[in-house]
Structure formats: structure tokens, C-alpha cells
């Protein structure tokens with residue numbers, strides 16, 4: 144029975160890591176689509192989101208099955224609850240990637256406006272956070288997880304910077320408000336991805352330490 | 363708020379002849395709390411439990427060192443009346459051990475030993491105890507048949523009733539559910555919840571989920587040593603020691 148159980152845990156671990164890799168890839172693709180204003184690439188992301196959704200449902204069902212069959216405790220219980228939450232965060236990140244893709248499809252068709260805000264920089268930071276949070280999960284690296292929690296502030300700051308720039312730009316281009324709102328929403332979606340990355344890092348800390356560090360209690 | 367200490371164990375060593383079964387155990391048990399003792403087979407849980415009501419006295423080669431205080435008084439003091447002590451510290455054993463007497467007499471036995479003669483009172487207590495132990499319905503029509511005719515699980519619940527009849531202050535339970543089906547087990551766990559309002563309960567169990575469900579405090583023993591003790595919630599979500607975690611998650615050895 145114990146052997147069976149550990150095999151099940153190994154399987155779950157592999158699946159959550161491969162979901163993580165898939166989601167990370169989506170985020171990378173959508174950021175590239177944003178930078179290159181590539182509407183077709185964006186469309187691909189939108190059309191394949193169901194793959195992520197299906198995998199998320201499978202992982203959750205698998206976790207519930209293990210909980211019911213083996214009633215795990217301590218590290219195993221923490222692992223499974225962390226997986227259930229991380230699973231959910233990953234699915235939401237993929238949804239945000241789809242949201243960005245939708246905006247990209249719209250703005251790609253319109254003439255570009257330069258609002259002197261560096262989307263690549265913000266996207267890079269977000270992608271970096273996501274990557275680090277998943278690395279922390281793979282390697283159970285608590286220091287890295289704490290680092291990710293700290294990075295979130297930078298992305299938040301950039302989001303409010305984007306807000307200020309766009310507000311200003313709306314004054315300069317009053318006939319391009321729709322376009323500018325799409326840009327604003329993209330920064331908002333990026334910021335949400337960073338939030339989910341933080342959640343993942345917090346779950347990794349819980350998994351390792353057993354301390355719940357949600358809602359910014361990690362100072 | 364901390365509950366009052368009922369039993370204080372200080373530097374307890376226990377020997378079966380030359381073999382030391384318990385090593386320097388210090389641990390408190392509180393009123394209205396259920397404590398679970400867990401650990402691999404042979405680690406000394408039953409031995410520890412038996413020290414608390416001097417059941418080990420019956421083993422001639424055995425020897426106890428250290429202090430065991432019940433309400434502050436040393437239970438190994440020569441002046442202690444052992445029969446009296448055992449009526450305060452009741453015990454349910456790992457293997458059911460009904461007397462070769464009727465069901466009624468099994469439960470009434472302790473009351474009679476304690477000098478209760480009023481027949482009406484005895485009958486009332488017997489019935490109450492059997493009900494508490496979740497076996498009344500199964501035996502009420504055969505009270506004067508031999509207890510040995512009961513199934514293993516029924517015998518175990520009968521022994522629980524017998525222990526409860528004398529209204530002990532402390533109840534020691536050595537794997538009380540190992541021979542019970544899930545329904546009887548549920549009833550016993552429910553009973554433990556009820557009883558802790560008025561008793562101090564110490565239970566040995568090999569069932570981790572049961573320890574997690576019924577106890578407030580969990581103590582993990584390994585090779586006669588107390589390795590870790592703490593709130594059950596903590597032990598089963600994030601124990602302090604790797605050894606404890608390995609045991610409760612089945613990664614031992």
C-alpha cells in the first residue's frame with residue numbers, strides 16, 4: 144500500500160511540473176506575440192487553452208482520489224494541498240495569457256502608438272517570476288521562493304507606472320482610447336500573472352516549512 | 363489556556379530484567395485532554411501505559427525508576443493502595459480480556475469490588491456503561507449469558523464498558539479499536555470525544571488517522587524513547603522532527 148501511494152505521489156509531481164512547463168511556454172509565447180504584434184500567434188494560444196483546462200481538471204481529480212484513498216498526513220498532506228492550489232494558479236495564469244492574446248489580436252490590427260512604457264521589461268520580470276516560482280517548486284528551493292515573493296512589488300510598481308503613462312496618453316490621443324485601454328489591460332494581466340507566481344512561491348514555502356505565508360506575512 | 367496537569371511523568375525508566383524498555387521519558391497529561399501514543403511495534407507504548415496504573419507490578423523481573431505523579435502524588439509510593447489506584451486509572455487492553463462470567467457480571471465486577479451493594483444502582487450503572495460503550499443493543503437480551511460467547515469486537519466493547527462502570531478519572535486505552543469494525547470504531551471514537559469532557563484519556567493506536575481524529579496531543583515513541591510530543595494538529599501537519607514525519611507518513615526504516 145505504501146509503495147502504491149509513493150508511486151501515486153511521484154506521478155502527481157511529474158504532472159504538475161509538466162503543466163507548469165506548458166503554462167510557462169504559453170506565457171513566453173504570448174509575450175513574444177505582444178512584442179512582435181503577431182495576431183496569428185496570439186490566436187494559437189487562445190485556441191489551445193482547453194488543453195490546459197483539461198490537464199488541470201485531471202490533476203485535481205487525481206489529488207482528490209489520493210486524498211480519499213490514502214488519507215495522507217504531514218509532508219504528503221502539505222504536498223497534495225499545495226499541488227491543488229498551484230494547479231489552480233497555473234490554470235489561471237494560462238487564462239491570463241489568453242486574455243493578453245485577445246488584446247494582442249485587437250491592437251495588432253491597429254496603428255501603433257508609442258506610449259514610452261517598456262512592456263518588454265514588465266513582461267520579462269513577470270516571466271522571470273513565474274520561471275523562478277516553478278524552479279522553486281521543482282527543486283523545493285525555499286530561498287528562491289522567498290525571493291519570488293519579493294519580486295512581486297517591482298511588477299506592481301510597473302503596473303501603476305503603466306497606468307500613469309496611459310492616462311497621459313489618453314489626453315494626447317483622445318481618438319485612440321479603445322486602443323489604449325487594451326494596452327492598460329495587458330499590463331493588468333501581466334500583473335495578475337505575477338500575483339499567481341507569488342501564490343505558487345507561497346505554496347512552495349508552505350510545502351517545505353508548514354507555515355502559511357499568505358497575504359504578505361513573509362517579512 | 364492550559365489545562366490542569368493530571369499525570370506528570372518525570373524521567374521514567376523501565377526495565378524487564380536487564381532489558382531497558384523505556385528511556386528517560388518525561389511527559390505531562392492534562393485533564394480533559396486525549397493524548398495518543400504512537401510508534402512502531404515494540405517501541406514501548408503498552409509498557410508506558412501499564413506504568414501509569416502499575417499493571418507492570420505483576421511482572422516479577424520488572425523495575426521502575428523515576429516519578430509518576432497523579433494529582434501531584436507519587437503512584438509508586440509504598441503507601442499507595444494499588445486496587446484504589448486502578449479504580450481511578452481504568453484500562454482497556456490491547457486484546458479483549460473478558461472474565462469467564464456473564465456479560466452482566468463482567469461489567470458489575472468492578473462496582474462490587476469497590477463495595478457497591480445496592481442492586482438497583484449496579485443495574486443502572488451496568489446499563490449506562492454498556493450504552494456508552496455502544497454495545498447495549500447487542501447484549502441487552504443476553505445479559506446473563508457468558509461473555510466469552512461474544513465476538514472479538516463485542517468483547518472489546520464489553521471491556522470498555524467494564525472500565526467505564528467504575529467511573530475512573532483516567533482511562534488508558536491500548537489499541538481499543540484494533541478488533542472493531544468501522545461502525546463500532548466510529549462509536550468508540552465518538553465515546554472518546556464524549557468522555558474527555560470529564561476524563562483524562564490516553565490511547566495507544568497504530569491507526570494514524572484515528573490518532574489524528576481523536577486526540578489533542580500526540581506523543582511519538584521510538585525504541586523506548588519519547589521522540590516528539592505536541593499538539594496533534596501540528597504533529598500531523600508539520601511535525602518538528604524528520605523521524606516523526608517519516609513514521610507518520612509510512613517512510614520508516
Ligand SMILES: Nc1ncnc2c1ncn2[C@@H]1O[C@H](COP(=O)(O)OP(=O)(O)OP(=O)(O)O)[C@@H](O)[C@H]1O
Pocket residue numbers: 378381383401402403404405406407408409410421456
Ligand atoms: N513481559 C515482558 N517481558 C520482557 N520483555 C517485554 C515484556 N513485555 C514487553 N517486552 C518488551 O518491551 C518492549 C516494548 O514492548 P511493548 O509491548 O511495550 O511495545 P508496544 O509499543 O506496545 O508494541 P505493540 O505496538 O506491538 O503493541 C519490546 O521490546 C518487548 O519485547
Ligand SMILES: [Mg+2]
Pocket residue numbers: 407408409456536
Ligand atoms: Mg502494545
